[in-house]
Amino acid sequence: MSSQRPYVRSMDGWWTRNAYYMRYMAREVTAVFVAAYAVVLLVGVVRLSQGEAAFNGWLQALKSPLSLVFHLVLLATFVYHTWSWFNIMPITMPVMFVGGKRVQPRTITATGLVAAVIACAAVFFFVRGTQP
């Protein structure tokens, strides 16, 4: 007589079992904030199509204290999103060799982060340059 009766453990609340899983969930949830910001920008485009007064109203709304706090939260989540994105970038790329040596994961992450900083600075200075 076989007494085999494999026991399957529950996966309920799996992401609370380990700090690593919680960081993963935090990384994934930042995508929601990225989507939220895309919606804010899309509203701006819609308001632009409705004329100057509508667009200026949207700009004015962005300057409200609530909006400023919201944008600060967005900024914080975007920084984490960017960092976590480039942190997993090495595992998504093929194994690369340069001059016979393996490109180290930290080199790929650092290159991505530097590129992100340069892109942000370029956009910032470009926008500031266009201000009257």
Next chain:
Amino acid sequence: MADAEKIMEIEVLRYRPEQEQEPVLQTYKVPFTDDTSVLQGLQYIKDYLDGTLSFRWSCRMAICGSCGMMIDGKPKLSCKTFLRDYYPGKLRVEALAHFPVERDLMVTIKDYVKRLEGIKPYLIPKQARTLDEGEYLQTPQQRDRYMQFSACINCMLCYAACPQYGVNPKFIGSGHMALLHRYNADSRDGGSDERMGPVNEEDGVWGCTAIGYCSVVCPKQVDPAHAINMYKAKSSLNYFTRFVAPKDADK
């Protein structure tokens, strides 16, 4: 005396299907010294305290991949985890997460082994050579392309680290993908196309959400998360190129 004997409380999640409906914790007091591994602690329990405790082990030196278990909630090889690192305090030992528990610290690995066969983990030569033609040659540089991925010992810690596998036991998982890549990246192998089936299917690489914990727990630095994630790009490419250059076009 520097190496004085201390006592560690080890909580073991017991499961004896003939007498328990679900697993229960049982605590043992185990004397240990600085060089006592968790595996040796369990062997002490089996030899001196409770002969009914079941667990798997073989080499005692992190090469056979048999003694993986959850140690304080983290997947580890019990032979290379030491009791001293948990002292003072209690230590909890459970069967590898995400696998069905067969008995005590032993899990059911039937599905795991079955899937392993599916990825064809052996060299499929590009051109078969006869004995007279000699061996398949390879340069050290060509070997470096797959060396890291050939270090897998099938300990299954990466599966115990993967919640996606826990949620969907049909998911191919990163360990098998590391082994699959080990052969695909081998200059002597020509079986890449044959191995794309399990990669592309519903329970293939796309079940991975790049959590990455599998690579953290890997005791052999295989980086299985890398293996599975790089195949997402290959899978996409494979999907689109089949329209451009259908495989059976020349037939």
